[in-house]
Amino acid sequence: MIDHAHDLRSVHEATDRLLTAVAKLDNAKLAEESRLPGWSRGHVLAHLARNADALVEVFEGRPMYESATSRESDIERDAGRPLLEQLEDVRNSADRWQAVAAAPQDWTRTVELRNGVTDSAARVPFRRLIEVELHHVDLDIGYELSDLPGEFTGREIEFLAERWSGRPDVPPTALSATDGRHWRTGSAGDPAVTVTGAAAALLGWLAGRGDKGASLTTEGGPLPALPPL
Missing domain, CATH: 1.20.120.450 (dinb family like domain)
Structure with a gap:
């Protein structure tokens, strides 16, 4: 909420x-x-x-x-x-x-x-x-990305994961942070690729920052290419 x-x-x-x-x-x-x-x-x-x-x-x-x-x-x-x-x-x-x-004000308005x-x-x-x-x-x-508040990092990962959800050019992807948090992004279907790493590194990849995913590990395929923000 x-x-x-x-x-x-x-x-x-x-x-x-x-x-x-x-x-x-x-x-x-x-x-x-x-x-x-x-x-x-x-x-x-x-x-x-x-x-x-x-x-x-x-x-x-x-x-x-x-x-x-x-x-x-x-x-x-x-x-x-x-x-x-x-x-x-x-x-x-x-x-x-x-x-x-x-x-x-009306916070429910669009x-x-x-x-x-x-x-x-x-x-x-x-x-x-x-x-x-x-x-x-x-x-x-x-x-640095690692200095961002943990709550913000998790919410921004969720925000960006939602942004790429349903995109046919992004394969269905599971995101797994080493602190135990999980997200999903990409097109519909069972995740074809699992991307694992520190939450800060996941955020960096999704936002096109930091090492852009170089420190992440993947299972099921290469690190998916993401559209520009």
Whole structure:
């Protein structure tokens, strides 16, 4: 069951962790490459700030982004700012989103996100948590997939496993974490492949991060290729 109040608290805590870590950088470090191809650390922070603003738009009944082009141009525009401006923007945009999300509202309603994706309003705080946690890892400043809270890791694996469920281009696949947790993804039918490893490694594979599945073991066939996120 989705608990939006719990997730909003988790977003606040994750944002504080990220801001505390980023505050230790300097302008030169901010301009260095992140783990996302073509993006500096400044690009990642600009994206996080604009994503928070976009979710305000969603909750106020407007399109998430004006267009794909404007989304990209806004990130490029803001990526090269100095550290203090980046920190202030991420903090202030996060506060605006939290204030809108904290207002009384119908959490059962359906909202429209980017590219025509729809979801219940109650699940949007977790979507924001995904942005903050995974992009903290993407910054490449010492926060790794293995540092993610265990509850988040399990829920994000479930979220991504659901995303690839029913896809004819992904074979039916069983996911088995070494801590005893299990999931399933891919097309219908009995799992043809079992993928086993640490939960953090499973998440990295599903999200296209970390070693992208190199540390996982498989039975029944090779590691399935996943569509891009």
